Amino acid sequence: MAEKPKVLVVYGYHSDEEFAIDVGRSLERNPIDGVIVREFEGEPDYAGGRVKWWEPRLNRFIKRFCPQKCAVILHNEAIPIKYTSQQLDKLRKRFPDLAPIALWYYSKYEIPERINWAIVEHARAHFRYVSYLPISGYYFMPKGCDWLTIEYFPYTCSLKQVEALNHIRGLVRLLVTI
Ligand SMILES: [Zn+2]
Numbered sequence: 393m394a395e396k397p398k399v400l401v402v403y404g405y406h407s408d409e410e411f412a413i414d415v416g417r418s419l420e421r422n423p424i425d426g427v428i429v430r431e432f433e434g435e436p437d438y439a440g441g442r443v444k445w446w447e448p449r450l451n452r453f454i455k456r457f458c459p460q461k462c463a464v465i466l467h468n469e470a471i472p473i474k475y476t477s478q479q480l481d482k483l484r485k486r487f488p489d490l491a492p493i494a495l496w497y498y499s500k501y502e503i504p505e506r507i508n509w510a511i512v513e514h515a516r517a518h519f520r521y522v523s524y525l526p527i528s529g530y531y532f533m534p535k536g537c538d539w540l541t542i543e544y545f546p547y548t549c550s551l552k553q554v555e556a557l558n559h560i561r562g563l564v565r566l567l568v569t570i
Contacts, residue, residue, distance in 0.1 A: 398426040398568045400459035401560070403466040405432040405450060411546045412466040415556045424561065426568040428457060459537050462567050466560075468544040475547065483548050491523035492549035493559060498530045498539040510570045511563070518559055540567070 403416020413431075420429040437447045454463045475483075484490070497503060497511065503526045515522035544556050 396458045396460050397428040398459065398461045399428075399464060399564050400454060400457045400462075401427060401429040401464045401466065401564060402432050402450070402453065403429070405436055405465055406467060406470075407436075409466075409468045409470070411468040411544055411551075411553065411556070412542075414553055415544070415560060416466050418553070418557050419560060419564075422561075424564055424568070427564050428459075430457065454537065454539075462538045462540055464540045464542060464560075464564060464567070466542050466544070468546055469548065480547060487548075490545065490549050491521045492545050492551035493556065494523045494543040494545070495525065496539075496541040496543075497524070497526045498541070499526075499528045500530060500538075501528060503528045503538075507570055510566055514563055514566050518562070522559070 401416060401419060403419075404413050406412075416429060416431065420431075423429075432450070432453055434449055434453065437449045450465065457463075495511065495515070497507070508524075508526050511524055511526075515524055542560070544551055546552075546556075
């Protein structure tokens with residue numbers, strides 16, 4: 393690799409999350425300056441069926457690429473496809489404010505306001521509501537590289553792949569510049 397990327401996007405960390413994998417693959421096929429997109433290799437961080445929340449394998453994978461600013465990890469909701477359309481309708485009625493995309497921005501340090509604002513502004517300018525949660529002081533984080541976890545909700549919120557793709561393309565372009 394000639395130059396360290398500013399942003400790394402990881403997809404396929406959970407191999408059954410097909411929606412997020414498709415978004416990641418589309419992104420990989422259409423490169424953006426300063427961004428590299430890679431499919432996760434190896435086993436996810438499970439321990440006896442439970443997720444290790446500090447995710448050491450994911451951490452190691454990210455370190456291989458040394459992103460200078462941020463690693464973005466793509467997920468989608470684990471709701472099995474076996475839900476009937478009536479069950480999904482019921483869920484949507486019960487939780488009408490569910491956002492189709494949720495973002496968690498983790499940093500070891502205090503997150504600068506300009507980063508929070510840029511992410512919020514981008515979300516606002518976007519087609520629909522996006523839920524955003526900045527989490528600073530997360531001391532397990534590798535030095536100098538923040539994490540942005542993205543969870544897509546294609547089933548409960550009928551998020552379309554093209555919408556998710558437009559959103560992530562805009563977001564990573566933003567992350568490269570801020
Ligand atoms: Zn996942």
